Amino acid sequence: MELNERKELAELLFPNIKHDRDYYEKMYPDRNLKEGAMVTRFGPSPTGFVHMGSLFGSFCDAVFAKQTDGVFYLRIEDTDQKRSVENGIEGIFNDLEAFNIVPDESSVVGGDYGPYIQSERTEIYQTYVKDLIEEGYAYPCFMSEEEIAQIREEQELSKIKIGIYGHYAVDRDLSLEEIKEKLCNKEEYVIRLKSPGNAENEIEVVDCIKGRMKFPEHDMDTVLLKKDGTPTYHLAHVIDDHLMHTTHVIRGDEWVASLPLHIQLFKILGFKIPKYAHTAPITKKDEGGIRKLSKRKDAEAKVSYYEEVGIPIEAVKLYLATILNSNFEEWYLNNSDKSIEEFTFTFDKMAIGGTLFDLDKLNNISKTYFSRKSGEEVYNETLEYAKKFDKDYALLLEKYEDDMIKFLSIEKDSDRPRKDISKYSDVKEEFSYAIDELFYKENYAKYDGGKQFSTSLIKKYVEDVLNLEATNEEWFNDIKEFAVENGYAASPKEYKKNPENYIGHVGDICEALRVMITGRDKSPDLFSIVKILGKSRVLERINRYENLTR
RNA sequence: GGUCUGUUGGUGAAGUGGCUUAACACACCACCCUCUCAAGGUGGCAUUCACGGGUUCGAACCCCGUACAGACUACCA
Numbered sequence: 001m002e003l004n005e006r007k008e009l010a011e012l013l014f015p016n017i018k019h020d021r022d023y024y025e026k027m028y029p030d031r032n033l034k035e036g037a038m039v040t041r042f043g044p045s046p047t048g049f050v051h052m053g054s055l056f057g058s059f060c061d062a063v064f065a066k067q068t069d070g071v072f073y074l075r076i077e078d079t080d081q082k083r084s085v086e087n088g089i090e091g092i093f094n095d096l097e098a099f100n101i102v103p104d105e106s107s108v109v110g111g112d113y114g115p116y117i118q119s120e121r122t123e124i125y126q127t128y129v130k131d132l133i134e135e136g137y138a139y140p141c142f143m144s145e146e147e148i149a150q151i152r153e154e155q156e157l158s159k160i161k162i163g164i165y166g167h168y169a170v171d172r173d174l175s176l177e178e179i180k181e182k183l184c185n186k187e188e189y190v191i192r193l194k195s196p197g198n199a200e201n202e203i204e205v206v207d208c209i210k211g212r213m214k215f216p217e218h219d220m221d222t223v224l225l226k227k228d229g230t231p232t233y234h235l236a237h238v239i240d241d242h243l244m245h246t247t248h249v250i251r252g253d254e255w256v257a258s259l260p261l262h263i264q265l266f267k268i269l270g271f272k273i274p275k276y277a278h279t280a281p282i283t284k285k286d287e288g289g290i291r292k293l294s295k296r297k298d299a300e301a302k303v304s305y306y307e308e309v310g311i312p313i314e315a316v317k318l319y320l321a322t323i324l325n326s327n328f329e330e331w332y333l334n335n336s337d338k339s340i341e342e343f344t345f346t347f348d349k350m351a352i353g354g355t356l357f358d359l360d361k362l363n364n365i366s367k368t369y370f371s372r373k374s375g376e377e378v379y380n381e382t383l384e385y386a387k388k389f390d391k392d393y394a395l396l397l398e399k400y401e402d403d404m405i406k407f408l409s410i411e412k413d414s415d416r417p418r419k420d421i422s423k424y425s426d427v428k429e430e431f432s433y434a435i436d437e438l439f440y441k442e443n444y445a446k447y448d449g450g451k452q453f454s455t456s457l458i459k460k461y462v463e464d465v466l467n468l469e470a471t472n473e474e475w476f477n478d479i480k481e482f483a484v485e486n487g488y489a490a491s492p493k494e495y496k497k498n499p500e501n502y503i504g505h506v507g508d509i510c511e512a513l514r515v516m517i518t519g520r521d522k523s524p525d526l527f528s529i530v531k532i533l534g535k536s537r538v539l540e541r542i543n544r545y546e547n548l549t550r
Numbered sequence: 551g552g553u554c555u556g557u558u559g560g561u562g563a564a565g566u567g568g569c570u571u572a573a574c575a576c577a578c579c580a581c582c583c584u585c586u587c588a589a590g591g592u593g594g595c596a597u598u599c600a601c602g603g604g605u606u607c608g609a610a611c612c613c614c615g616u617a618c619a620g621a622c623u624a625c626c627a
Contacts, residue, residue: 215553227625253555354619356561364576364577371589416588523588
């Protein structure tokens with residue numbers, strides 16, 4: 001087709017497109033950023049809530065933009081209306097906000113490079129496609145779904161590359177007259193790329209994460225505009241990232257296969273090619289082997305899961321940071337007083353293969369997070385959590401505020417703070433004895449060590465010996481003395497040496513007291529608990545134990 | 551079937567030709583500390599980097615082949 005024919009065709013196909021490319025090029029001028037500033041973007045589809053992998057990606061985007069004084073923007077990729085979900089966009093913003101990931105530009109806060117929703121940019125895409133038709137790089141294709149399926153079958157059978165290319169691209173060289181005729185018959189069509197590539201040629205791409213990769217040149221007539229005039233991901237990606245001046249396209253590595261296509265589009269359109277960084281998927285192991293974490297199958301893939309089970313957002317971010325850069329963990333261990341923002345992330349410390357999602361590790365990170373928080377902070381955060389997910393408990397927490405803070409502060413001032421909580425929901429369980437209502441309701445059910453303890457000795461200890469004003473050392477000396485007076489050994493070691501000489505050892509007395517007042521055989525520092533409860537509540541609990549076991 | 555990318559312990563990984571007797575962290579086990587637990591301390595946990603061949607004085611690191619795994623192969627992103 002000659003140039004004038006192509007122009008006629010372009011006009012015929014896009015009579016409503018009045019602007020030309022230059023109009024948009026001028027509308028979205030270069031961003032004036034300092035040397036080395038990165039412009040990144042997160043492009044979610046509003047298909048439901050945010051997936052762990054997407055969160056990881058957006059975290060990555062935000063981190064790199066921030067540490068280079070660049071721009072991180074959010075673009076809603078809703079070109080497939082069928083998949084869009086009601087309130088999908090809202091859900092994305094909520095989930096990101098929960099993790100404190102705030103885009104500099106978006107459909108919510110605005111920006112100079114909008115609209116930031118692809119469905120509102122149709123005219124822009126069509127303008128460029130119109131130009132492509134004039135240039136002879138695109139054409140209307142009238143093939144039906146059945147035709148395409150048949151070609152596919154044929155290709156599968158003869159074991160060759162599947163797709164519309166070469167002589168399979170039957171509408172590639174339709175004459176203007178033929179096209180006009182089909183248009184007159186109201187035949188439906190898509191706009192396909194007239195790929196100038198040759199699969200014999202090899203192209204090389206350097207990815208920020210994966211390094212050098214070689215591909216055959218792209219030679220397929222990929223769909224650019226769907227039947228409804230809406231762009232495919234590929235077209236939208238190329239045009240948007242050019243117009244919005246993205247410097248680094250950070251996306252999942254399911255896209256590397258289409259890299260040759262994207263590069264070709266950038267070249268045909270005369271755009272500068274951005275840098276690419278393809279991140280490895282977060283995977284999970286199950287019976288079938290290793291697979292990508294799935295939003296449908298795995299609860300932990302949903303970002304909202306963490307909030308629900310009570311894992312602090314900050315802990316999840318710390319975990320994300322450790323899988324983002326392999327050297328982050330060690331840095332954080334040595335710089336525990338610093339925040340994630342102070343670490344410099346780099347592409348070359350990112351994983352190339354898939355990363356197994358390790359809940360154990362997350363738990364550990366979370367425990368460390370809790371151990372560094374003061375009792376009061378843990379109390380406040382737990383209360384927030386309970387107000388949302390366990391209202392009855394929230395009321396009790398408020399009623400016992402002073403006690404709870406004291407309990408949560410036990411052993412906090414030591415240089416080896418306890419690490420027994422990994423989730424907000426653990427607090428209720430771990431400190432069930434802190435709240436009378438829970439303690440009495442549970443009827444000591446928590447203790448099933450099978451031992452029976454006599455209360456008389458313990459009562460005697462509490463009434464005659466226990467001094468709440470004592471120091472830890474005095475307290476322990478007192479109880480040792482008491483043990484000896486009553487025929488117990490002063491230490492387990494001594495007891496082990498000559499068990500026949502003793503009834504038991506101090507530990508047994510402590511154990512009995514512990515079980516009676518906490519309902520469990522494990523707890524933080526006993527004396528701290530006793531002090532918080534006070535003598536009368538301790539005795540009350542001992543009596544209760546006596547009644548229950550009689 | 552085709553294209554691309556991987557493969558270091560139970561897990562995440564460090565490692566880019568000699569400093570590796572393979573870091574670090576999680577998990578696990580043992581011991582120590584100790585009134586219990588948690589924490590902490592010490593030690594154990596890959597004689598070897600999927601397998602086979604090659605290059606080299608020398609290879610986990612470079613090259614070739616095989617096996618396995620993953621991604622893509624839509625008018626979905």
